[in-house]
Amino acid sequence: MDTAPLPPSAAADPMVIVGAGECGALAALTLRQRGWPHGIVLIGEEPVGPYERPALSKPADDGTPWRPMAETAQLAEAGITLQLGTAVTAIDRGPRTLRLADGRRLRWHRLLLATGAVPRPLAVPGGARARVLRTLADAQALFEAARALSGGAAGTSAAAAVAASASLAAAASRAFAPASAADASSAPRSALAFAADANAAPTSASAPQAVIVGGGLIGLESAALLRGLGLGVTVVETGPVLLGRVVPAALARRLQALHEAAGVQVITGAAVEAVTADSVQLRDGRQLPAACVLAAIGVQPATALAEAAGLTCADGIVVDARLATADPTVFAAGDCAAVQTAPDTAPQRSQSWRAAREQGVHAAGAMLGEAAPLVQRPWFWSDQLGHGLQVAGRPEADRPWIERPSGPGATLLLQLDGEGRLAAAAGLAPGQAIARDIRLLERLMDAGIRPDPAVLADAAVPLKSLWPR
Template sequence: MTGQRVVIVGAGQAGSDAAAALRERGFTGTVTLVGEEGAVPYQRPPLSKGFLAGRTAAAELELRPEAFYGAHGIDRVHRDPVVRIDREGTVVVLESGRTLPYDRLVLATGARPRTLPVPGAALTGVQTLRSLADAGALRRELSGARHLAVIGGGFIGLELAATASVLGVRTTVVEAGARVMGRTVGPEVSARLAGEHRAHGVELLLGREVTALEGDRKGHVRVVELNDGRRVPADVVVVGIGALPAVELAADAGLEVGGGIVVDARLRTSDRAVYAIGDCARFPSPYAPGQLRLEAVQNASDQARHVAAELCGASAPYTAVPWFWTDQYDLRVQIAGIVRAGDHRVTVGDPAGRFSVLCFRDGVLVGTESVNRPADHMITRRLLASPDGPRPTPDEAARPGFDLKTWQAPAPVSA
């Protein structure tokens, strides 16, 4: 790969990790990392927790010090995003009009928050949380707020609610589904999280939808109207109803898109000189049928390392085990594997305290949801990473006293 030019579009977790991984593997060509923001590439998970609470400074969020990029020969282009991909000319065009030639192009364009399609959504005080700038603005808003309304009871919404309630802001979460984090975890973990939020004074309004936001004479939000007629007071509203993959560049360039930028098992797009990784990519996985798009730090980092290996000649399908986590109050929820609503579920431990839910499909362990049981999470990841290795059965997991830490695979029966 000597003399080869790699351009990485997107300077988030996936993009920054891909640039670093190329150098770690000894790649000697040029590496250019192009981002929209001016900030040094940073971690996003702490934005809704430590940074928002004022415990974490912006500099502590940096994935790598600014000096790292220069020291490793990574050209960092910032505040000048890519606006067009010229596949025939193998160049990307920046907003400034500058062009960057490439031999290999890596799209790490991420995702953007969904907006709330109701009257009043453009009022001041209505925010989403994706970037460092978003988090800084929200921190300033919360410092003088009395009432926060969070629209959406998923990862971001509940993390925000936990942080705000600890800061002393009266918080209401409005969730259209029947339970919080309903698309991510099962009813056992969902109930545990809901109980913890209510214990901290957070009001959870489930099965409700927002119909409008009302503001004062200055155009600042003051009320959230719900479909049951309820009017929720709010000085600040945060919309956390999911994200859309940023596929526009790829689509305009004629690459295949559909629920994300479509890639093969080696993370290549329909143009073999172009790859896609992280939140924007839709890829085949041995852990789910069809194709999958994951918004997770694990997936972004693992795919970044994988594409770096691919560009350096170590070709192989991407098979990393998916895993996720969220910290809320004193609870750490960890999920390993891709779990579905119809899976057979076995709870081990105390559902009111530390516990795990082992999930089985056709009698095979496919994932584990854990609350304050990190060992179960790590063991599950190891088990899933060995597709032909032994795993506990549903009957074993259901036996009194079962513990993944002490479980041993039965000895093979000799012929």
């Protein structure tokens, strides 16, 4: 793509970033840190400053779903103009001008689109009744509705939900704590089998019921929190297994068993037919009582502005390895960007906290003229019922996983690519017990090691010893 610099006469125009999430805010701060001397404008459609999105479904210990990524004062001190509650209505590429909803126009020297993604709608009759979880306002509304359903009694705050979820996690861990993926692959005990254990907190038949459509990360994290608020929770997943597209089946089965032990009902292989005022109807005729419905069926990139401006979009705004579009003045990063690293490869989106941060930093460098390509390995994490899940690399569904023993209650799975290189790692363990191993395995992937599968599976061989000499 053409990356020729602009004429010097345009240099006094500001760097403009559309999207004040973590990606956009980090790009703005990086521009200033790397010496951009002129204006930087950060435009956000939400009325609040940049915050960390993972906290919406994984609140802090005090139950706070809002974790600022950059304080307003920090941005102001860096000379960054923050415009919140501001919608961009059009991109005029010829004159390099944005049109804002309030009628203003804003020129740019370089423009970064960090518009993120929007929840996929539940496209069934009544689907608009379902809540979504993508913004701070969504999280606040969900918690408020759940507290109201639980009676608003003492102990039903978001903080209490976190504490209750921790209690449920302890019970679930006692009820189901396989030491290996082989154990997890056996048929898990049903939630009813744990009803005799008072600590397993079985759902009362009279408790208000929440139905979560979608058995992905957001759906399962939300299930744990809503159980902590005292609601009965049912997760409905169309696929044959939870987390089927992103997590090895052995880990998905273990997570399902943990949720069932905590009192969550899981229905797989089922599709929603309709949502009514008080129920969710499945295509097989079942009707689930639902005082609250959450649609957690994924997101789609926010590309409307880019498409209207004539930029190439294909499941995201298509950019090269520098995060530049075909327009030399326009870049895209984060959840909205589809990165094409070579002409003969398909563009790929990376939807994770780390990807948003790394792409924000890289986009800032590219906007300043740096030519280095983005080097990024997919990675994501999730906290559910006191367990940490991490997946690094690009797992291939048709390749086998190698299990490596990794401590009590932990499961660590590794995968080699077609040339025998370590290509992916996935782990699940109480707390963050698996995090250190995953970090080391990422470094080994960077080194391009081709380990003997038998050695990789041998816990007696330290991972550090696999480092190339």
